[in-house]
Amino acid sequence: MLAPFKASLKEALLGALKDGPEKAVEVCASAAPSLARSAAKDGVTVGRTSSKLRNPDNAPKAWLGPVLAEFEKAPSGSETKKTVPLGGGRYGYAEAIWIQAPCLACHGAAVAPSVKAALSRYPKDAATGYALGELRGVFYAEIEPR
Numbered sequence: 001m002l003a004p005f006k007a008s009l010k011e012a013l014l015g016a017l018k019d020g021p022e023k024a025v026e027v028c029a030s031a032a033p034s035l036a037r038s039a040a041k042d043g044v045t046v047g048r049t050s051s052k053l054r055n056p057d058n059a060p061k062a063w064l065g066p067v068l069a070e071f072e073k074a075p076s077g078s079e080t081k082k083t084v085p086l087g088g089g090r091y092g093y094a095e096a097i098w099i100q101a102p103c104l105a106c107h108g109a110a111v112a113p114s115v116k117a118a119l120s121r122y123p124k125d126a127a128t129g130y131a132l133g134e135l136r137g138v139f140y141a142e143i144e145p146r
Contacts, residue, residue, distance in 0.1 A: 001141045002095060005039035005046045014102065021105035025118040028106075029055070043144030048097065050137025054119070054127035064140060067094045076133035089145030094138040099130045107136065 012031050016023035032048070039046045049060040051068045060068060063084050071094075074080040080096035099107060106115055107130045119125050130136060 001044050001093070001143070002039075002046055002139050005036055006095075006139055008035045008039070009048075017102055017105065021112070021115045022118040024106055025115065025121075029121060033057075043146060044141055046139065046141045048137055048139050050097075050127065052126040052137075054122050054125050056124065061092075061140075061142075063092045064094060064138065067092075067140075068135075068138060071096045071135055071138065074135070076135075086142065091143045092140060093143065094140040096138055097136040099132055099134045099136050101132060103136065104130070104132065 009032055012027045012035065013024050016027040036045075036047050047058065049058050049064055049068075051060070051065075051072075053059060063086055067082050067084065070082065071080050074096060077098050078096070082094050084092040084094075086092050105111070106119070107127055109129050109131065111119070111128050119128075127136075
């Protein structure tokens with residue numbers, strides 16, 4: 001359920017990075033939300049969130065707060081996943097997003113001035129200062145009963 005969204009977002013970001021991290025910022029701002037909407041099917045919605053937001057539109061839903069706190073304690077790079085009952089036959093599912101080398105161009109401690117300029121679209125950006133292997137956030141899915 002998350003695989004198509006994760007794959008299409010990764011492809012879009014890596015493709016944009018070939019033209020510079022400023023282009024990757026644009027992909028995250030414009031393409032990522034539409035990719036999430038495209039991946040939503042058959043009562044399943046998908047998205048991504050973090051405890052350190054760049055875009056306030058990606059604020060964690062209530063059930064994801066405890067999941068993020070739990071994932072913060074997981075070993076770096078582990079295949080950390082969790083399913084949570086949401087009531088009414090609904091479920092939430094989350095997978096950890098770990099900072100990898102390409103992520104550091106926009107999320108690392110040393111972000112280039114041109115990237116900072118591109119990120120100015122997010123006046124409350126809290127998504128920089130990461131180190132390799134840290135938890136960036138989660139990909140999530142909410143599943144409605146059939």
